[in-house]
Amino acid sequence: ETGVTQSPTHLIKTRGQQVTLRCSSQSGHNTVSWYQQALGQGPQFIFQYYREEENGRGNFPPRFSGLQFPNYSSELNVNALELDDSALYLCASSFGVANYGYTFGSGTRLTVV
Amino acid sequence: AQSVTQPDIHITVSEGASLELRCNYSYGATPYLFWYVQSPGQGLQLLLKYFSGDTLVQGIKGFEAEFKRSQSSFNLRKPSVHWSDAAEYFCAVNTGTASKLTFGTGTRLQVTL
Numbered sequence: 001e002t003g004v005t006q007s008p009t010h011l012i013k014t015r016g017q018q019v020t021l022r023c024s025s026q027s028g029h030n031t032v033s034w035y036q037q038a039l040g041q042g043p044q045f046i047f048q049y050y051r052e053e054e055n056g057r058g059n060f061p062p063r064f065s066g067l068q069f070p071n072y073s074s075e076l077n078v079n080a081l082e083l084d085d086s087a088l089y090l091c092a093s094s095f096g097v098a099n100y101g102y103t104f105g106s107g108t109r110l111t112v113v
Numbered sequence: 114a115q116s117v118t119q120p121d122i123h124i125t126v127s128e129g130a131s132l133e134l135r136c137n138y139s140y141g142a143t144p145y146l147f148w149y150v151q152s153p154g155q156g157l158q159l160l161l162k163y164f165s166g167d168t169l170v171q172g173i174k175g176f177e178a179e180f181k182r183s184q185s186s187f188n189l190r191k192p193s194v195h196w197s198d199a200a201e202y203f204c205a206v207n208t209g210t211a212s213k214l215t216f217g218t219g220t221r222l223q224v225t226l
Contacts, residue, residue: 004156041219042205044216056212056213090157101162102157103159104157107155
């Protein structure tokens with residue numbers, strides 16, 4: 001059984017650029033959620049995807065968008081990067097939309113300069 | 114809105130000593146409660162979860178947590194800490210029907226030899 005894999009592991013971008021982060025869900029899981037973890041903080045919910053549709057969104061602006069593919073993998077896209085977007089981005093997968101315990105990936109560390 | 118408070122930012126214990134990490138939540142009904150652990154540069158690993166039933170929950174790595182409705186608490190305990198337990202610990206709450214986890218700000222555990 002494979003876990004949740006995220007790519008890339010580290011990324012440096014310039015303010016104003018766009019970035020795409022990728023996530024492969026755990027085998028058997030059909031729901032993917034994305035979280036942003038700023039340094040010294042707990043993770044903050046960005047959004048969740050279920051059956052290729054957005055199923056809940058946190059307090060993040062529209063420049064944060066996502067996709068889920070038929071194989072349940074997912075992308076997080078962030079446009080017009082700001083310095084405050086620097087964070088660890090975590091992907092979590094689960095089966096179904098009710099949360100009985102996610103499996104998290106190791107994250108992508110994004111640095112915006 | 115649901116919220117989670119972890120009052121202790123940083124705790125230091127000696128190896129072999131007992132541990133208790135505090136977590137208080139705010140939510141009108143019985144929430145789903147979780148404890149996650151995060152090692153430096155890593156994602157989150159689920160230690161244990163509470164949905165209903167027995168208020169004392171056993172998890173992995175020798176951890177347990179007790180749900181106390183009257184105190185809105187879900188404290189994490191371990192009778193004897195090992196040096197490998199040094200990490201960041203996060204308490205989280207989910208209503209079960211909503212799609213997101215709300216995390217506390219975390220408690221950093223340092224273990225001295």
